Amino acid sequence: MSGWKKGAVTLACDELRRRISGKRVALMMNTTAIDNEGRLLIDVIVNEKWAEVMFLFGMEHGVRGNLYGGDGELDEVDEKTGIKIVNLYKYKELRPPVEWIEKVDAVVFSAQDVGVRHWTYTPWLMLLIESCAKANREVIVLDRPNPIRGDIVEGDLPEEKFTLRPAGLISGVDYPLRHGMTIGELALMYNDMRNVGADLTVLKMQGWRRDMWYDETGLVWVPGSPNMPDTDTPLFFAATGLMQASNFSLGIGTTTPFEYVGNTDFDGELLANELNALCLPGIYFVQKYYMAMTYLAPKEGSERKLVLCDGVYMVISDRNIWRPVETQLYIMDTLNRLFPDKVNFEHSRSCRYRMCTDKICDALKERKSLAPIIEEWKQGAEKFKRIREKYLLY
Secondary structure, three states: OOOOOOOOOEOOHHHHHHHHOOOEEEEEEOOOOEOOOOOEHHHHHHHOOOOEEEEEEEOOOOOOOOOOOOOOOOOOEOOOOOOEEEEHHHOHHHOOOHHHHOOOOEEEEEOOOOOEOOOOHHHHHHHHHHHHHHHOOEEEEEOOOOOEOOOOOEOOOOOHHHHHOOOOOOOOOOOOOEOOOOHHHHHHHHHHHOOOOOEEEEEOOEOOOOOOEHHHOOOOOOOOOOOOOOOOHHHHHHHHHHHHHOOOEOOEOEOOOOOEEEEOOOOHHHHHHHHHOOOOOOEEEEEEEEEEEEEOOOOOOOOEEEEEEEEEEEEEOOOOOOOHHHHHHHHHHHHHHHOOOOOOOOOOOOHHHHHOOOHHHHHHHOOOOOHHHHHHHHHHHHHHHHHHHHHOOO
């Protein structure tokens, strides 16, 4: 990238080149897999002949980010390199197939996590680790920063029933909603705590500190999804993402997704006043009309359409003290109190799996306050900090 200035954080791309030199490898990457110069790693490895790339594992949004979320119609061949794409949507539980992994010496994984549990790429890494263990092949993770800091944890550990019976890629992993870990650290923890036994190598970054935000790293930010446009979005995703299964709008379809909460029949001014009265640190709510995607019928599978919504827009006053996960529980609590006949948090079956608990939905149904759960989650976060300590690399 002409004129690109080197930042504070350096990815271990040179070490990756040395490690895979002369090997037959598979790449499990997407459009966020860039090197220190902002170049797509797929193209760098192929063009500079770091290794013989046998095939690519295709994940959500496609290898080059050309598909919408959940679209399983991936290309069979990468148009630019001519390399075979193995479509993971065609395999049971979306697991990378062992029979393909046995064709290579190692599988390289590189994708940017957003620091929130139900971001699909990182749970997909856990499935890869399991498959590589069964195939007796090395899995190499090119580590990347946690964009919303690595020293803050929010949320409780998932309830056991949701880790034993995962739903797609939004449950089944043993860490809180805001985990404060890198993808490499999560991989090490999963491999050890689940006794997977994979030959796992994590290539560490240089220069990353746990108190860093992504925009302080000097690395290029590439949206891993159309709904993750900039470095602030992961924080808002932590503040509203659990409500994706609801019948109201979070701003999907706008240029600032996850920063809104509203619907066609909400009173945005009332909602803003009630939320601001909570005096939550680091965040402020303003009434806002906006055009966004929302459901128009209260039933499973009903179509989303672009409509005019009335709701609130979140403005961060201090990201260092704002706690988005805690804020989300307060938002749900307030919505349930103000608009009990207008909100449905379980519009989609994915709701409880995304939350990894029954407690929230049960309390909302019974019109109970979420305050006890907020306190439980604070205690759960402190417990997880102790659990994760042995796996931290930075």
